[in-house]
Amino acid sequence: MSVKHALLALLETEPMYGYQLRAEFEQRTGETWPLNVGQVYTTLTRLERDGFATGEAENAEGHVIYRITEAGRDEVAAWFTTPVARTQPPRDELAIKLALAVTVPGVDVGTVIQQQRSATMAALQDYTRLKRRAVGADPRELAWSLVLDSLVFGAEAEIRWLDHCEARLRRASREQASGTTTPNAQPVHERAADERTPR
Known part of the structure; x- marks a missing residue:
């Protein structure tokens, strides 16, 4: 599962902070694949490093709000239009x-x-x-x-x-x-x- 692309897709709807992203992801998928909040923030750090998202000033509660960049929008668009590869089956x-x-x-x-x-x-x-x-x-x-x-x-x-x-x-x-x-x-x-x- 691409947590990176899932978070980018959620950020495309609106800017959010880590806990919001985790809650949105789990709500939309029925908590079928729970995310660790540490994994969310690690992924956000990588997205920021790769230029797909930017962390903005903290909100009133002290949360850093992340916003998708144009490069991030392109990445999400490519993800949605690229088939999931079946060349290397996942371990069953x-x-x-x-x-x-x-x-x-x-x-x-x-x-x-x-x-x-x-x-x-x-x-x-x-x-x-x-x-x-x-x-x-x-x-x-x-x-x-x-x-x-x-x-x-x-x-x-x-x-x-x-x-x-x-x-x-x-x-x-x-x-x-x-x-x-x-x-x-x-x-x-x-x-x-x-x-x-x-x-």
Whole structure:
């Protein structure tokens, strides 16, 4: 997540100080990704250093008010119009856990999958309940609703993937029992490279 760009986008709406920025960010995203106020101020210092924001005189309460610069506006515009890169997937703890579980002796992979499916189903139910309450024409309500949509779709996709993993494990177990084995799968990054290479 780009905290830098999120804060710049908020500053584009109006000048704010650190605590205001944190509150605005968390309100608009439903506190899904809480920000540490120290992280906010560290980011503001970098934005000022890079010429994307300026810290102005303190207000009556002693808070430094930050204002976006023209370079900052250009940076936000570029961020909004540039797709999020998928070339380097983020680390997925669950995928790593299952990849290791199938290779470490003594791990009951079926139980790992079942426990995760139960936890993900519970999270999906929570998101769905929250989604019923997140209705309204206010842009902030819409923002929170879109975040919830992302969480719901992500949980649904995770459940489908877990079902797929379970089916693959059953098939591999049957093949092993019958003595038929399939060749090791080619790593995804090698497969992708092969598919890009013209033949």
